Amino acid sequence: MSEPMRVVVVNQSGGLYGIERMLLALLPALRTRGVDVTFLALCREEDEGGALGRLLREQGIPVHFVPITRFVGLGPLRRVVATLRACDPHVVHVHGYKAATAVGLARLLWRRPVLATVHSESASSKDMRAAMLAETTFCKSFERVIAVSTGVLRDLQQRGVARDRLAIIQNGIVDRFAVVSADPRGERDPARIVAVGRLVAVKRFAAAIHSVAALVRQGHPCTLQIVGDGPLRPELERLADELGVSAHVQFVGFVDEVTPFLAGASIFAMPSASEGAPMALLEAMAAGCAIVASRVGGIPDIIRHEEDALLIDPTDETDLTRALERLLLDVSLRERFATSARRRFLEEFEAQRMSARYVDAYSTVAAGDA
Structure with a gap:
């Protein structure tokens, strides 16, 4: 032409x-x-x-x-x-x-x-x-x-x-994270978990809050940043309060740019029950986060279990907690997954x-x- x-x-x-x-x-x-x-x-x-x-x-x-x-x-x-x-x-x-x-x-x-x-x-x-x-x-x-x-x-x-x-x-x-490729860990909070998305049932943010509550009870101090807004926000805020982890769960609300939140967290969690090819997952890969995500929809096409991330069964209530605990306790595993995920992003996405x-x-x- x-x-x-x-x-x-x-x-x-x-x-x-x-x-x-x-x-x-x-x-x-x-x-x-x-x-x-x-x-x-x-x-x-x-x-x-x-x-x-x-x-x-x-x-x-x-x-x-x-x-x-x-x-x-x-x-x-x-x-x-x-x-x-x-x-x-x-x-x-x-x-x-x-x-x-x-x-x-x-x-x-x-x-x-x-x-x-x-x-x-x-x-x-x-x-x-x-x-x-x-x-x-x-x-x-x-x-x-x-x-x-x-x-x-x-x-x-x-x-x-x-x-x-x-x-x-x-x-x-x-790729908004070119600097991350030099040092995938950067200045990150090693106990901060970030989750991004609309606050609706399919995203399973309640499961993430339950997991954080379980981890805190087990003596693993961590915080969860939920970036996004939606109809379930009041319900999720009540859940965090009922579980006694309001101080460990931050509701950021909707933001135009998630880059600062991904850059400040060590772990990205996506416990969704259904996904297509989620953009937030690509952003987490680019940012050099260690990732826990559900084995649903297009996620296994994007990121590989035990190579770039930990993929979980969203129907298993304890699978998310176990995966988060592994990453919180193992710095070298976090770094290996983060580096591999970013490399895969650059090669494919x-x-x-x-x-x-x-x-x-x-x-x-x-x-x-x-």
Whole structure:
């Protein structure tokens, strides 16, 4: 292709969570590779979900806002079509069920090749069956569907997406921890554990609080920083109080940048019951943390048990406590896992590697070879 590849990336955001952090890494990296990339946000600029678009615009990426609420109405749909026509992309790249639905409907009026990235398994969205059905219907017609893990790929196959339309591209992030590579331990609190994510049941922050309480009772003084916010925060605060560990559990709340918290902790915990390809895990790898994470979803694709981390069974109530205790007591093990995890991040999950894989996928789709 003699002219630059033109790509419009479409997403409806509710805040700066996993998908948004992936896009904050991907779009600037695409631009450095010569891709003419534009972002279409399916929300209002002034809303919380508009933060992603605002941040991308600050980096010089063109951004358009077309608000879409619960349903994709005819008016917003026409605006989506008009925006896509004006951008005239070679490929439209959608993230999330609302973007897949809006662009899928838009193709009835204006057709361009579409590549969709699916970030999680349908089992993690049981309360959104209608939305998942719509996403599945349109993904079956898109030229290429990218899964962020083998688990998501298997789920898409079970949902009826043809295998020859599917590929895996694992998420990546920008390396903000270059200094860590010289000294992976840095100035860290050896007894600090950090956990990052939205405070919802699937993340199992209650299990982390129970583990800290057990460790303190066993004579292992440690602290847990929970970075994130969500509907379960009052319940989790009560739990820490009931277990007598309020002084050992810090609720940081939502932050735009988790880097300082990862850089100050020795251990990162992700005891989730379900995950796709979690960005917080990649950030912990980049930061040089020793990691304990559940053996679910795409996590085993990203990090290896007893090589880069300790992987636990989220259905075993004591597995998390035992893993945390091992890392708290064994400095050399923490350092070995931290160094290995960072090396693996640099080899497989840095943003430029991810963007190179997407450029190849765009070229294939635009050429009609998908």
